Amino acid sequence: MDEKNMTRITTIHLLGFQMPQRIKYWIFIIFLLIYCVSVCGNLLIILLVSYSKTLHSPMYFFLSQLSASDLLLITDILPNMLHDILMKKARISFSDCFSQLYFFAVASTLECLLLTVMSYDRYLAICKPLRYTLIMNHKCCWVTVITCWILSISIIFINVLTVSQLQFCGPNMIDNFFCDLDPLLKLSCSKTSILQIAFTFIIAVVVVIPFCIVIVSYIYILVTIFEIPSINGRKRTFSTCSSHLTVVSIYYGTLFGVYIVPNRGQSWNMAKFMALLYTIVTPLMNPIIYSLRNKDFKQALGKLISFSSSLAQQ
Template sequence: MENLTTITVIHLLGFQDIQRVKLLVFFVFSMVYCVTIGGNLLIIVVVSYSKNLHSPMFFFLTQLSVSDIILATDILPNILHAVVVKDNIISFTDCMTQFYFFDVSETADCLLLTVMCYDRYLAICRPLHYMYIMNHQFCLRMVMASWTMSASVVLIHTLTITKLNFCGPNTIDHFFCDLDPILQLSCSDITVVEIEVTMLSALLVVIPFFIIIISYVYIIFTILQIPSITGRQKAFSTCSSHLLVVSMYYGTLLCVYLVPNKKTSRNITKFLSLLYTVVTPLMNPIVYSLRNKDLQNVLKKVISGLYNVLGFI
């Protein structure tokens, strides 16, 4: 039997056609990273210190911001490194670590968006039961359950992958360590992993997605029954931000993972991957800030206060 050589380092090809504009690309991704971290941190700080925003919806929003910070920090620094360094090499351990935190943040996003949808469903369809169900303990339990389930399930899944034999080639034509490129490096039978991925995806991605769809069917039906136009507009405005974020998030995921990779060029796959790993964490705080008047008012007060302090100094 031929000896198998276990790979210890992985070459990430990243973006190979940007050498002429790499300084511009580096600047753009640097700005995206700074705005993403700054915007999500601002959401967390503003919601934490403003009593007017101490509601379940904004509490869940802070957790979504935490997930976005984890995802951006996991992906963007590696992209910046790949832009600067021509031969981007990452150890196999670091690759699996990056995959773990990427998968945790993506799974947490699915669960948190589902919990946020349930919050909107109760607020619009069951307003009399809202305060009774959506108390502080329930919200805290939902958040802890989302993070615990994401971290533990992804850990089991990651450990299963590490038990495979990886004997080369050690090149990944991507800008980060995603599941499919990692499995392509394995010389073991990956049937068990594929079955596990299918089951976990159904449990943590597909089922939450259908729960969100069914909830919004009830939400839209309830809104249409409101007699006044002003009432319908006010009710829809309370869930429009969440609906837009869900559309961006699941839209890109479906494009990347449901379209067969063999029929899709690698450049298109990379572009779609950028949408949910880079663009979505950037857009989430912007969407909620632009479409929520309560958050806008608090942000204006914070910015005005900082301006006065800086002007005084």
């Protein structure tokens, strides 16, 4: 222990994905395109929801907040990853590592809470349509979203601040493409058993409990849908929540695969691939999933393009 304390580390090496030199630049271009498309897609959703009066409903308001969360998540992870792909030895300072961990955890927690709120919104719209506008009013939407942001920011701040007080003495390598909690704790020479128990409880609160709420909401939704007599009515009703259900399946599926399911026998490359799905692919897929089959978005985009064209001609 004394020998370790003499070599306290100040920088961290992120091993990332080991790849041949000949394909490194192709991987860089692919991830750069993913980042550009993700940022443009999520910004477009926020712009359309703000601009179009037809999208001024609770569902789209929550979706715009989800896009803001996705922007925070992918901007926290991908630019640093792009830099690391081109570098032979990817290094990150301790302060930058904790900053990345903080914003990653805030965005992930916020995403879980917003997906839960959106499932409750769909539950009210389908199962309690007569009370929907009364409960999901403008004030309720803003209070709910602000509460989600405050909870995410405050809970994660306390936890990351606690981790930053630990002693870190090596080795100074993380076999991942970003600073995650578990590999960071393995660098500590302090006792972390109590902290790991506390973090497991927090993960249960911000991931497992919201997921259970989503499951219960969709059980009620499916029961209500099956009670609709016509097949067309069932399809029309289910289509209002199919996009959200797809996003929930992708996000929670990969999240559970990395953090909840025991990873004994699971290679680090597989764990990193699953982490890649919810940190980079999910922010890319969310705008695509929500906008491709949504007539309201297509109409709002058409109006925005027409408005922009008329301004350009003046």
